Amino acid sequence: MELELVKRRENPLLQREEVVAKIRFKGGTPSRREIREILARQLGKAPSNVFIRRISTDYGKEEATIMAMVYHSRAMALMIEPKHIVRRNEGGEAA
DSSP states (O other), X not given: OEEEEEEEEEETTTTEEEXXXXXXXXXXXXXXXXXXXXXXXXXXXXXXXXXXXXXXXXXXXXXXXXXXXXXXXXXXXXXXSOHHHHHHHHTSOOX
């Protein structure tokens, strides 16, 4: 799996970085958990501070566009991110 950062925008008001990335893969689209871990490793953040908002894959391509929010703190993320996004990223449990 190969991840390429396309766009990074710092949002100091919400204490986060808004990221658009492309990921290339073989087979099926990777899970949110896998993408969170790869993105967190590349940005030097904890996976618990990374929230994937959208994964867009064109039919038949082994490439996806990802929109993610990377927060400076988990507490701020839980205040801002919608509960359904938190559930999607953390496997069903909302804080």
